[in-house]
Amino acid sequence: MARSGGTEGPSPQLPSLFDHLPPWEEDDRAEALTAKVVFPDGPPGDFDYLVPPELASRLQPGQRVRVPLGKGNRLVVGYCVEATIQPVGQRVLKPIRQLVDERPLLSPAMLRLTRWMADYYLCDWAAVLDTVLPAGVRHRAGLRLTTFWAPNTEALAKLDLATLPPKQRSILQILRDANEPLTAPQLQKLAKCSGGPIAALQRKGLLVGRAVRIRRQDIVLPPEPRQPNLPLNPDQQKALDAICQVLHSGQHRTILLYGVTGSGKTEVYIQAIQEVLRFGRQAIVLVPEISLTPQTLQRFRTRFDSVAVLHSHLTDAERHWQWEQIASGRVQVVIGARSAVFAPTPHLGMIILDEEHESSFKQQQTPRYHAREVALQRAAAESVPLVLGSATPSLESWLKAQQGQYLLIQLPRRINDRPLPPVSTIDLRTENSGKKATAITRPLYAAMRETLQEGGQIILLLNRRGYSTHIQCPACGYVLKCPHCDIALTHHRTEQIALCHYCDHHEPAPSACPQCEFPGILYRGLGTQRLEVEVRSRFPGVPCVRMDTDSMQARGAHVRALEAFRTGRVRILLGTQMIAKGLDFPEVTLVGVVNADTALHLPDFRAGERTFQLVAQVAGRTGRGPKGGRVLVQTFTPDHPVIQAAIQHDYPRFAQTELSLREAFGYPPFCRMIRLVVRGPHPQPTAEFANLLAERIREQLTGVDPPARVLGPAPAPFAKLRGLYRYHIQLQSPDGEQLRKAVRKASEKVETPENIQWIADVDPVEML
Numbered sequence: 001m002a003r004s005g006g007t008e009g010p011s012p013q014l015p016s017l018f019d020h021l022p023p024w025e026e027d028d029r030a031e032a033l034t035a036k037v038v039f040p041d042g043p044p045g046d047f048d049y050l051v052p053p054e055l056a057s058r059l060q061p062g063q064r065v066r067v068p069l070g071k072g073n074r075l076v077v078g079y080c081v082e083a084t085i086q087p088v089g090q091r092v093l094k095p096i097r098q099l100v101d102e103r104p105l106l107s108p109a110m111l112r113l114t115r116w117m118a119d120y121y122l123c124d125w126a127a128v129l130d131t132v133l134p135a136g137v138r139h140r141a142g143l144r145l146t147t148f149w150a151p152n153t154e155a156l157a158k159l160d161l162a163t164l165p166p167k168q169r170s171i172l173q174i175l176r177d178a179n180e181p182l183t184a185p186q187l188q189k190l191a192k193c194s195g196g197p198i199a200a201l202q203r204k205g206l207l208v209g210r211a212v213r214i215r216r217q218d219i220v221l222p223p224e225p226r227q228p229n230l231p232l233n234p235d236q237q238k239a240l241d242a243i244c245q246v247l248h249s250g251q252h253r254t255i256l257l258y259g260v261t262g263s264g265k266t267e268v269y270i271q272a273i274q275e276v277l278r279f280g281r282q283a284i285v286l287v288p289e290i291s292l293t294p295q296t297l298q299r300f301r302t303r304f305d306s307v308a309v310l311h312s313h314l315t316d317a318e319r320h321w322q323w324e325q326i327a328s329g330r331v332q333v334v335i336g337a338r339s340a341v342f343a344p345t346p347h348l349g350m351i352i353l354d355e356e357h358e359s360s361f362k363q364q365q366t367p368r369y370h371a372r373e374v375a376l377q378r379a380a381a382e383s384v385p386l387v388l389g390s391a392t393p394s395l396e397s398w399l400k401a402q403q404g405q406y407l408l409i410q411l412p413r414r415i416n417d418r419p420l421p422p423v424s425t426i427d428l429r430t431e432n433s434g435k436k437a438t439a440i441t442r443p444l445y446a447a448m449r450e451t452l453q454e455g456g457q458i459i460l461l462l463n464r465r466g467y468s469t470h471i472q473c474p475a476c477g478y479v480l481k482c483p484h485c486d487i488a489l490t491h492h493r494t495e496q497i498a499l500c501h502y503c504d505h506h507e508p509a510p511s512a513c514p515q516c517e518f519p520g521i522l523y524r525g526l527g528t529q530r531l532e533v534e535v536r537s538r539f540p541g542v543p544c545v546r547m548d549t550d551s552m553q554a555r556g557a558h559v560r561a562l563e564a565f566r567t568g569r570v571r572i573l574l575g576t577q578m579i580a581k582g583l584d585f586p587e588v589t590l591v592g593v594v595n596a597d598t599a600l601h602l603p604d605f606r607a608g609e610r611t612f613q614l615v616a617q618v619a620g621r622t623g624r625g626p627k628g629g630r631v632l633v634q635t636f637t638p639d640h641p642v643i644q645a646a647i648q649h650d651y652p653r654f655a656q657t658e659l660s661l662r663e664a665f666g667y668p669p670f671c672r673m674i675r676l677v678v679r680g681p682h683p684q685p686t687a688e689f690a691n692l693l694a695e696r697i698r699e700q701l702t703g704v705d706p707p708a709r710v711l712g713p714a715p716a717p718f719a720k721l722r723g724l725y726r727y728h729i730q731l732q733s734p735d736g737e738q739l740r741k742a743v744r745k746a747s748e749k750v751e752t753p754e755n756i757q758w759i760a761d762v763d764p765v766e767m768l
């Protein structure tokens with residue numbers, strides 16, 4: 001039940017003429033047109049307002065409105081999410097004052113989707129709306145009209161220019177020389193004058209203006225020469241047929257396209273989208289941000305006339321422009337990262353989510369949505385197919401495919417029957433036992449030399465950035481930690497700093513122990529910076545490039561690095577997981593995994609899954625050309641089942657083992673999970689509140705069917721971050737709705753102390 005916005009101040013004096021009538025009685029059945037409004041910068045929940053007759057024909061859900069709120073009747077902007085005729089009874093509703101948008105920003109279908117998100121992810125509807133609508137759209141970025149002025153030649157022909165004041169004459173001269181219309185600020189600058197002379201010319205009718213919508217940058221991509229479709233191999237054809245069959249059924253179905261790396265999934269997507277276009281509909285292709293490479297985009301742009309790309313480097317104005325283009329139906333294919341799932345395509349025909357296992361599809365801020373889950377909702381609501389593609393599917397999707405909920409389609413072979421590259425392990429326990437441990441062991445070094453001699457290219461993966469991963473005193477054992485986080489500082493040698501990877505705290509790298517002043521403090525653990533130094537010193541003169549978040553900060557750095565590698569100018573590409581995915585370079589004949597164990601022992605039930613994915617994905621970067629390729633994996637645990645499955649390219653075996661473990665421990669995908677994280681500046685009160693919250697939730701969940709589990713509170717693995725102590729509580733149950741209900745109820749029953757915050761993360765992917 002919506003609350004009303006409060007009373008509208010003192011009611012106007014009634015004319016005395018009515019004074020003798022009996023007291024006026026409210027008709028409980030009186031009906032009025034009302035609107036439900038939610039506020040991004042106001043109280044949570046929704047509020048009813050009266051729609052005044054003059055707005056009745058113009059107001060639609062999805063528009064923003066300006067309404068009075070609270071006792072002071074402060075005017076606040078909110079989203080109208082519903083308009084209904086309903087009995088208002090005794091309630092005195094305040095009227096809407098103004099429309100902010102002339103047209104709805106969201107379709108009814110998108111409103112329903114955001115409503116679902118708010119319920120499912122336990123957050124405020126308005127917060128979801130603010131996420132779904134890019135800031136550039138909300139602020140109409142770049143769409144201010146700018147007037148360009150040109151001389152009115154007709155009027156000027158009848159005029160003796162000598163009669164004009166010098167400044168006005170000079171403005172007309174400038175325009176004649178420029179031979180194109182100019183804006184008033186441009187004219188003022190060129191003529192070194194104020195706005196006065198321009199206004200005077202305007203008044204005299206000697207200038208004609210034209211209002212133009214300008215964009216900060218031209219973002220209509222130049223057309224690419226068209227390329228024909230590739231003739232599909234039989235596996236691809238079967239996959240395409242299956243997708244088209246779902247498409248033609250006019251019903252929603254989720255398809256899991258499990259295709260090994262290099263099996264040609266993208267070509268299947270492209271030809272499926274061509275079928276979508278035949279019906280005058282649009283397609284959305286979601287990829288991890290990191291895969292929005294020129295290479296990927298090129299493949300789409302040579303096949304379709306109008307492709308809109310939504311990536312994180314767009315300016316607000318560019319994003320707004322794209323949004324309008326998409327909403328108008330002029331765009332055939334929208335490609336983008338996570339948030340492109342909200343693209344306002346008027347006739348959606350299909351959603352494709354490539355690399356569906358990627359954790360970057362989950363947003364790590366409120367609303368903590370997963371694009372795969374939202375895509376599923378949207379595709380179901382709009383009765384269109386959802387295609388999930390991966391060489392290493394998430395166990396969530398794999399289980400659903402095994403159970404028949406999703407349609408499983410496989411591409412078990414690489415294009416042209418190229419073999420998957422042979423993978424062998426290098427045992428770091430024996431290889432690194434010598435005097436001086438190096439990042440690159442002897443066998444890896446030998447393989448690199450050989451590859452370079454044969455003219456091949458090399459990818460080296462190390463999933464840790466920085467130079468040294470921790471700084472420790474050999475005398476007293478002290479490890480340099482972030483003062484705000486419970487995390488060891490990483491040494492970044494180029495910048496000469498010790499850096500926290502969570503809060504960006506940094507301090508000068510010490511040469512003596514800050515605790516015992518021992519002068520020989522050690523820099524331990526291997527990061528990508530140090531790997532780069534080692535590669536450059538052991539392969540002098542061989543061009544090499546490092547790709548990690550430190551080296552790729554500049555706009556376009558990513559594109560330039562990949563381009564240098566693609567053209568062969570760079571021979572060795574080394575970096576973090578950034579280089580593990582999606583790249584298709586046929587000349588790469590060697591992939592080295594410098595340390596496969598970096599993620600294996602993290603306290604996270606998905607540690608094994610992540611390790612498998614990383615090794616399998618990076619292994620997939622080689623052997624893509626006629627020269628073949630091989631993979632060397634350095635590890636301390638070569639016999640670990642996850643490493644073993646990865647080196648044999650055996651995803652189904654990995655999935656089977658991992659699923660039985662998850663089932664035994666009752667972890668997802670065999671249950672739904674909500675993780676609550678409580679944060680506060682002092683450990684004691686934070687822990688106490690976490691206890692109270694857990695208690696309230698336990699009360700809600702005792703004796704429920706199916707049974708639910710509440711674990712914790714316990715200190716989170718990162719017990720302190722950015723100056724705040726962290727405790728977490730894990731809720732597990734086969735029934736997610738049951739958990740959501742419990743959290744909602746409990747949150748009504750606890751009062752969160754000042755200073756303390758808590759968040760609910762539904763279907764968490766981050767357990768640290």
Ligand code: ADP
Pocket residue numbers: 230231232233236259260261262263264265266267415584
């Ligand atoms: P995946 O996404 O499954 O890793 P890609 O779609 O990147 O695989 O395809 C790998 C390579 O094979 C690409 O260079 C692509 O152009 C090529 N390819 C795909 N399908 C065909 C085909 N039917 N015939 C020839 N080459 C193909």
Ligand code: ZN
Pocket residue numbers: 482483484485487500501502503504505721722
């Ligand atoms: Zn920190």
